[in-house]
Each structure stands twice: as structure tokens, then as C-alpha cells.
Amino acid sequence: xxxxxxxxxxxxxxxxxxxxxxxxxxxxxxxxxxxxxxxxxxxxxxxxxxxxxxxxxxxxxxxxxxxxxxxxxxxxxxxxxxxxxxxxxxxxxxxxxxxxxxxxxxxxxxxxxxxxxxxxxxxxxxxxxxxxxxxxxxxxxxxxxxxxxxxxxxxxxxxxxxxxxxxxxxxxxxxxxxxxxxxxxxxxxxxxxxxxxxxxxxxxxxxxx
Amino acid sequence: xxxxxxxxxxxxxxxxxxxxxxxxxxxxxxxxxxxxxxxxxxxxxxxxxxxxxxxxxxxxxxxxxxxxxxxxxxxxxxxxxxxxxxxxxxxxxxxxxxxxxxxxxxxxxxxxxxxxxxxxxxxxxxxxxx
Numbered sequence: 001x002x003x004x005x006x007x008x009x010x011x012x013x014x015x016x017x018x019x020x021x022x023x024x025x026x027x028x029x030x031x032x033x034x035x036x037x038x039x040x041x042x043x044x045x046x047x048x049x050x051x052x053x054x055x056x057x058x059x060x061x062x063x064x065x066x067x068x069x070x071x072x073x074x075x076x077x078x079x080x081x082x083x084x085x086x087x088x089x090x091x092x093x094x095x096x097x098x099x100x101x102x103x104x105x106x107x108x109x110x111x112x113x114x115x116x117x118x119x120x121x122x123x124x125x126x127x128x129x130x131x132x133x134x135x136x137x138x139x140x141x142x143x144x145x146x147x148x149x150x151x152x153x154x155x156x157x158x159x160x161x162x163x164x165x166x167x168x169x170x171x172x173x174x175x176x177x178x179x180x181x182x183x184x185x186x187x188x189x190x191x192x193x194x195x196x197x198x199x200x201x202x203x204x205x206x207x208x209x
Numbered sequence: 210x211x212x213x214x215x216x217x218x219x220x221x222x223x224x225x226x227x228x229x230x231x232x233x234x235x236x237x238x239x240x241x242x243x244x245x246x247x248x249x250x251x252x253x254x255x256x257x258x259x260x261x262x263x264x265x266x267x268x269x270x271x272x273x274x275x276x277x278x279x280x281x282x283x284x285x286x287x288x289x290x291x292x293x294x295x296x297x298x299x300x301x302x303x304x305x306x307x308x309x310x311x312x313x314x315x316x317x318x319x320x321x322x323x324x325x326x327x328x329x330x331x332x333x334x335x336x337x338x339x
Binding site: 031037040066069070071072073074075076077078079081082116117173174 | 247
């Protein structure tokens, strides 16, 4: 379980390191709090991780989800919180993640965000990074790729998804008030989703090396 | 009586609205503020909202009033986390938070049902100032 906790600490590190960037992106099309809110959430996650002893990855993901729900403050709290809580159900009883479990976790997390946000792909949200990532992951998995190869392809697809959000109009959240003026700006939620996926990918590669 | 929970990003806003609506409400009317974060920052906290709903329920259900954006998503998550029995007796109003809460408090205080109180809150959208 030390690996799982280290992976969540790596997520906290990348979000906190990108606090300014995420807030700048949100300032352009939203209410300029994504980096601040996510940093507050993941600082609380880091504190909780230091004290907690989760027995399995399900317990670990649940701890992260509950903490984000109660500390983030903005819409990303219940959205990412629900994503981690749904992922926790899939990971219940598991102490290691294989390719199949990783796909199920990603799928459950995406389902949580869609249900909670009543959103679909193409609305300039987290889903524009995560859904292409899931598709790339499962396509690679079907060809027998390793976990790290699946994750690498998923991360590349998420990066393309973030680029795609620059070309579309926001129809969800505060950015929807801007209408066409939201074009040209990348979505902060898609960006934080990409950052987390890229971090987990790098973490998995380090484990393999 | 139907209980009322007021969810705002700001603890002060939620408390102020409860204070104002309380002037119009009967003694014993549950009006519970669930604003801001535990550390006093601006934001919404689904666990705080969940606890407020449970505290506001006296058996006749609870109407949840929300302000902007994440208040809606956090309130929906809070409702999802309630036990099934209470969940079926909670509604989130699509209404202006201040006028809606005042109108709902009056309606709830005279013992109207959750459906009626919710409709009254939502009807506050059409209230004219002059």
C-alpha cells in the first residue's frame, strides 16, 4: 500500500505545483479559483495520508474522494470527489493495480463525473481529457499492451483532449457565461485531469523501472 | 413542518438569509445555514450540507435552497449521501435564494407539504420589486 499512498502524494505534488497555472487558466474563462481550490483539497489529502493507514486501494481512493468533497469548495470538489469515490468501489479489496483494474477505475471515475456534472464530451470540461484517455487506454489494452504503455497512450490522448478544449465553446459551469469568448482558452478542469493522469503514468513507469 | 437548508458559498450569506427568513417564520421552524467551508473560506461542502439536511428534518422533509454553480452540485451530492428514507423527502429548489427562502419559510411555518413549499420557493422567481 506504500505505493498507492506515494501515487496519491504525487498527485498532490503536481496539483500544488500547478496551482498558479490552473488558476490563470480559470481566470481567463471562469472564477479564477481552480488552482486555489484544488491545492486546498490536495493539501488536505496530503495531511490525511500522513495519518491514515488504508488497508486497500479502495480505502485509499475513498479517503482522497471524501477529503476533496469536504475541502475543495468549488465544483471540482464534488466532481473529482465523486470520481475518486466511484473508483474506490472498483478498487475495493485490491492492493495492486493491473491493466484491467486500471481501465475499470478510469471508467468508474468518468461515470462519476458525468453523473455529478450532468455533462457529456465536447462541453469543454474534464471529460474532454478523460474520455479520449479511456478510449486510448482500452484500445491499447485490447492489443495486449502493458499497463504503462496503456497509460502512456491514455496520457497522450488526454493531452490532445486538452488542446481540443481550446477550440470549443464552454456550455457548463461559469465559463458558459462567456459563450464564444471561451474559444481559444484551454479548460482548467481538463488540464487538471490531464496533469493527474500524466502523473500516475510517470509513477507507474518509475515502479516498472 | 418542512425544514429548510440554505446553501451558499458564503457562510455569512447563508446565515443572513436564515436570519431574515426567520423573522417571517413560526417558532420552531427549522432554518439551517450550510454556507462556506470548514476553514471559513468561500465554497460549498457536501458533508456540511448533508449534516444540515439531517438536522433540519423533523419528519416532514427538507427543502434545500442553493446559490450558484457548485452549490447545486454539492447539494445534489449531499442528497445522494443521505439514507434512502430521508432522500425521498428532500427537494432542491430552482429558485432565487433570498426571496425563495423567505417565501418557503412562510409556507413551511403554516404546515404546508414539501411539494407546496418547494413550489412557493420556485414561484418567488416571479416576485416583482415594484
